[in-house]
Amino acid sequence: xSSGHLYDTIxxxxxxxRRTDPRIARQIWAALGEARTVLNVGxxxxxxxxxxxxxxxVEPSAVMRAQRPAGAAPCVEGSxxxxxxxxxxxxxxxxxxxxxxxxxxIAGLREMRRVARRVVVFTCDARAADLxxxxxxxxxxxxxxxxxxxxxxxxxxxxxxxxxxxxxxxxCADGFYHxxxxxxxxYLDAQVRGGMSIWARVGPEAERRVVDTLxxxxxxxxxxxxxxxxxxxxxxxxxxxxxxx
Ligand SMILES: C[S@@+](CC[C@H](N)C(=O)[O-])C[C@H]1O[C@@H](n2cnc3c(N)ncnc32)[C@H](O)[C@@H]1O
Numbered sequence: 001x002s003s004g005h006l007y008d009t010i011x012x013x014x015x016x017x018r019r020t021d022p023r024i025a026r027q028i029w030a031a032l033g034e035a036r037t038v039l040n041v042g043x044x045x046x047x048x049x050x051x052x053x054x055x056x057x058v059e060p061s062a063v064m065r066a067q068r069p070a071g072a073a074p075c076v077e078g079s080x081x082x083x084x085x086x087x088x089x090x091x092x093x094x095x096x097x098x099x100x101x102x103x104x105x106i107a108g109l110r111e112m113r114r115v116a117r118r119v120v121v122f123t124c125d126a127r128a129a130d131l132x133x134x135x136x137x138x139x140x141x142x143x144x145x146x147x148x149x150x151x152x153x154x155x156x157x158x159x160x161x162x163x164x165x166x167x168x169x170x171x172c173a174d175g176f177y178h179x180x181x182x183x184x185x186x187y188l189d190a191q192v193r194g195g196m197s198i199w200a201r202v203g204p205e206a207e208r209r210v211v212d213t214l215x216x217x218x219x220x221x222x223x224x225x226x227x228x229x230x231x232x233x234x235x236x237x238x239x240x241x242x243x244x245x
Contacts, residue, residue, distance in 0.1 A: 006101070007044070007061035010200050015067050017175030017195035020047045023235075024122075024174065027166060028094060031120045031244045035092035039116055041080045041108070042098025046072040047174060048122075056090070058083060080108030085115045092118035097176055099123050099155070101197070106150055106158045113159045113245065121243040122166065124178070125152040128239025132178055133227055134187065137217075138210045141202050152241060161245035167235035178238045182230050184223055188215055 007014075029050050032038060040049050043057035045067045055073035058080075059065050065075050078084045080095065080102050093116035095108075100123060102108045112119045126146035129135040135142040156163050172179040177196045180186035188211055193199050199207045217223040230236070 005061070006197070006200065008063045010194070010197060011044070011061055011063045011067070013191065013194050014064065015045050017192055018045065018047060019174055021169065021173040021179075023169050024048070024166060024172070025050075027164075027242065028096070028120055028122065031118075031164070031242055032092045032094065033118055035090075035118055037090045037092070039083070039085065039090040039093040039112075040073070041083070041093055041095040041112060042101065043068075043073075043075055044098070045069070046075075048094070048096045049073055056085075079103075080105075080111055083111045083115050087114055088117065090116040092116050092120060094120045094122075096122045100146070100149070105155060109155060109159045109243075119159055119161065119243070119245040121155075121161070123152070123155070123241060123243065125239040125241050127151065131236075132181060132238045133223075133230075134177075134181070134210075134214075137226065138214055139198075139202065139206065141206055142198070145198075145201055152243075156243050156245075159243070159245040161243035164242040164244060165237055166240040166242055168238055168240060169235050170233065178240060181236050181238060182233065184214065184218060184227075187211065188218075 025048050028048055037054045040057045043059045044064045049055045057073050057075035058078040059075055060079045068075055081104050093112040099105050099121055126143050129143040168178050170182040175192055175195045177198050186192045
């Protein structure tokens with residue numbers, strides 16, 4: 001099953017928990033530089049599309065395209081690896097939380113490079129997985145999911161990108177996997193987990209184990225004991241990165 005089709009299955013409740021976080025958006029929009037025209041690749045329901053710029057979106061999943069709000073930028077069917085646009089059609093191309101779903105991420109990055117002068121990609125560095133307690137203490141499978149994928153530095157090297165850290169605010173509005181690092185109870189909520197593709201990847205058995213163990217550790221105070229250093233932090237470095245080329 002291609003990942004576009006994966007979102008036809010897991011994407012039906014996406015907008016319940018996934019939306020633009022304004023602080024992360026500011027960082028992405030700054031990275032777009034002076035762009036006036038922007039292509040959003042793997043655009044989903046339209047999060048992080050800069051409202052002041054002329055945006056075109058491309059997205060393979062019909063279920064995701066159908067959830068774009070009225071008035072959202074026009075969205076065409078297509079995949080990163082074969083963008084249906086001429087060379088240099090856009091000032092910038094952006095991709096948020098989608099590259100890890102692409103069948104061939106290097107080909108997709110090269111396509112972004114082909115159609116745009118500036119490329120901005122938000123993703124995570126699998127080698128930094130243990131910065132996040134959820135991976136370190138509950139889901140050690142996380143890093144292994146990326147074992148046969150290009151590393152962050154290989155991705156960056158493919159398009160000559162620099163790498164910029166993205167801190168996750170403690171009250172991040174976008175419910176992606178790392179968003180609830182200071183609100184651990186959120187991971188007990190099936191609706192919250194439903195907005196995170198990771199659980200479909202690791203499967204129901206691992207998901208159940210994580211939820212059961214985390215619930216026990218929250219009740220016993222073990223989670224709080226292990227994570228005392230988080231309570232005073234407003235934003236955390238969890239290995240999330242922008243590639244900017
Ligand atoms: C986690 S969602 C992110 C959506 C949106 N960028 C956002 O920030 O809300 C991942 C998206 O990548 C899309 N996707 C999967 N494979 C893709 C591919 N090969 N090319 C482009 N997009 C793809 C999925 O259909 C899904 O909409």
